[in-house]
Amino acid sequence: MSPESTGPYPDRQVFDLIAQEDQRQAECLTLIASENHCSPAVRAAMGSLLTDKYAEGYPGRRYYGGCEVADQIEDLAISRAKELFGAEHANVQAHSGTQANLGAYLSVMAPGDRLLGMALNAGGHLSHGFSRSHSGILFEPTRYGIDEGTGLIDYDEVERLAKERRPRMVVAGFSSYPRLLDWKRMRAIADEVGAFFLADIAHPAGLIAAGVIDSPVGIADFVTMTTHKTLRGPRGGMILCKEEFAKKLDSSVFPGGQGGPFLHVIAAKAVAFGEALQPGFKVYGQQVLENARVLAEALLGHGFEIVTGGTDNHLVMVDLRPKGLSGKQAEALCLRAGLVVNKNLIPGDPKKAMETSGLRLGTAAPTTRGMGPEGMTEIAGLLDRLITGGESEMAVVGARIRELAAAHPLPQ
Numbered sequence: 001m002s003p004e005s006t007g008p009y010p011d012r013q014v015f016d017l018i019a020q021e022d023q024r025q026a027e028c029l030t031l032i033a034s035e036n037h038c039s040p041a042v043r044a045a046m047g048s049l050l051t052d053k054y055a056e057g058y059p060g061r062r063y064y065g066g067c068e069v070a071d072q073i074e075d076l077a078i079s080r081a082k083e084l085f086g087a088e089h090a091n092v093q094a095h096s097g098t099q100a101n102l103g104a105y106l107s108v109m110a111p112g113d114r115l116l117g118m119a120l121n122a123g124g125h126l127s128h129g130f131s132r133s134h135s136g137i138l139f140e141p142t143r144y145g146i147d148e149g150t151g152l153i154d155y156d157e158v159e160r161l162a163k164e165r166r167p168r169m170v171v172a173g174f175s176s177y178p179r180l181l182d183w184k185r186m187r188a189i190a191d192e193v194g195a196f197f198l199a200d201i202a203h204p205a206g207l208i209a210a211g212v213i214d215s216p217v218g219i220a221d222f223v224t225m226t227t228h229k230t231l232r233g234p235r236g237g238m239i240l241c242k243e244e245f246a247k248k249l250d251s252s253v254f255p256g257g258q259g260g261p262f263l264h265v266i267a268a269k270a271v272a273f274g275e276a277l278q279p280g281f282k283v284y285g286q287q288v289l290e291n292a293r294v295l296a297e298a299l300l301g302h303g304f305e306i307v308t309g310g311t312d313n314h315l316v317m318v319d320l321r322p323k324g325l326s327g328k329q330a331e332a333l334c335l336r337a338g339l340v341v342n343k344n345l346i347p348g349d350p351k352k353a354m355e356t357s358g359l360r361l362g363t364a365a366p367t368t369r370g371m372g373p374e375g376m377t378e379i380a381g382l383l384d385r386l387i388t389g390g391e392s393e394m395a396v397v398g399a400r401i402r403e404l405a406a407a408h409p410l411p412q
């Protein structure tokens, strides 16, 4: 029986829309760096009746009855998270990456305290001090940029700002930075000024879990992440910390920033962590990295400029200026051909955030669909045909993208 025909109020309208989204995802190729395709097991856990259960509190200390199963689910998610990342303490209740950051901040910061994070136009995130985010409203942010010539973080500049501003928290983490972060250097900078250090691994969490890039766990005081990007779990957040901060952190998440936990999502997180603990996830992580490297090289070969000249993670930042198109125009062209990407600011971008001179590409989702280096090389060629040829290439490129999508189905 299909879900729309069950229950007292059959709802064709919503389920027709969900069917349309199924079709869109199946027929398009997603290269949005913050997206991935989770497994049917993760989706099943999210669609379970755990969504009905209230469980305010933590395992063994709930404000509701009937939490015996809830406790086991949350304990399982916590123990898998700790094993996966080698962490002392895990909070799996954060509803999102933004909530995870709020939880970490509130555990050691008071309103008015200073925060040092990466600027949005340099590749940082809204929750690292943007004026209209809680992080910029509650705290006093200073934001470091990147060297516009190299596209790289200038750690000397971060150190200079830290010494000048003496923040309570130093944040390292990115939404659009294609290189690895020097966790030890950031720790040293934080130590120099007596600050706490938060590593936000929202983007590379899966690569860190797979052990294919360096981890900040054990170096940073707090490690926050989203579970839905390279980690390939449900939409949600998570925070790891040293045992000494465990109690403060848990009470900053609940009741500090949230109410009842999403048990269905916590169950799905446990499933995703279980998947990431399998040997196959390391192979996946290696392939994500290799695919990004190949994609960047192939685009360079087609005359695109690549920010920092390449990539060390799943992200490829394309500078479109040599092609004479804005990010907005390129995004729209790609979308019509079934290639889903997003416009992004590049270092020193003269254009506004809604226009941009760049595109951000990511290889987590196509790698989940089983695409390898050959596929990446072909995608680079198709992207070039679209951006160089525009309308005249639309039909042929669109048809090929549909073929590639059909040959690489979503996880079943």
Ligand SMILES: Cc1ncc(COP(=O)(O)O)c(C=O)c1O
Residues within 6 Å of the ligand: 034, 095, 096, 097, 098, 099, 124, 125, 127, 173, 174, 175, 200, 201, 202, 203, 226, 236, 237
């Ligand atoms: C570095 C970083 N931190 C936090 C977040 C916030 O995650 P969410 O959208 O789940 O709030 C993101 C999302 O893209 C991110 O890239």
